Amino acid sequence: MKVAQEVFWRSKALEEMSAQEWESLCDGCALCCLHKVEDEDTSEVFYTTAVCHLLDLDNCRCTEYENRCTLVPSCVKLRPEDVAEFHWLPRTCAYRLVYEGKDLPEWHPLISGRAESVREAHASVQDWYEVRDNEITDEDLIDYVILDDREVGKS
Ligand code: SF4
Ligand code: SF4
Numbered sequence: 001m002k003v004a005q006e007v008f009w010r011s012k013a014l015e016e017m018s019a020q021e022w023e024s025l026c027d028g029c030a031l032c033c034l035h036k037v038e039d040e041d042t043s044e045v046f047y048t049t050a051v052c053h054l055l056d057l058d059n060c061r062c063t064e065y066e067n068r069c070t071l072v073p074s075c076v077k078l079r080p081e082d083v084a085e086f087h088w089l090p091r092t093c094a095y096r097l098v099y100e101g102k103d104l105p106e107w108h109p110l111i112s113g114r115a116e117s118v119r120e121a122h123a124s125v126q127d128w129y130e131v132r133d134n135e136i137t138d139e140d141l142i143d144y145v146i147l148d149d150r151e152v153g154k155s
Pocket of ligand 2: 032033034052053054055056061062063064065068069072075076
């Protein structure tokens with residue numbers, strides 16, 4: 001009897017994935033392109049509804065992906081060796097889910113087979129952003145903090 005092969009995101013740890021598997025794990029939600037603010041006293045991270053100006057909001061793709069970390073110093077390039085830092089990622093982020101030993105949601109493109117399923121499930125940044133960061137000042141950012149952010153960053 002033929003045994004179905006286990007999918008890589010259940011059978012491998014993040015550090016064991018190939019570069020192609022690692023890239024495909026990203027669901028394209030772009031929630032990580034929302035700005036975050038950190039409480040200096042508690043180190044707690046809060047998401048805001050202000051999104052990076054380099055994001056194409058129609059398809060949730062970075063318009064400067066190759067140069068993103070140079071153009072936007074606060075843009076974080078996720079690396080397998082940094083998995084322990086992944087607690088600040090959105091609750092639905094595939095990297096965080098795998099790191100926490102959880103399965104991917106049905107709308108993840110690796111399961112649905114369609115990139116659009118993320119936006120159709122209202123799991124993308126399209127359902128959260130209010131402004132682009134170049135439309136407000138740094139001081140204004142605090143006004144866009146999501147206080148009830150269970151759906152974005154909190155467990
Ligand atoms: S939050 Fe995670 S899954 Fe979504 S775009 Fe960012 S890295 Fe990819
Ligand atoms: S530079 Fe690109 S990947 Fe980084 S936060 Fe901005 S839109 Fe997102």
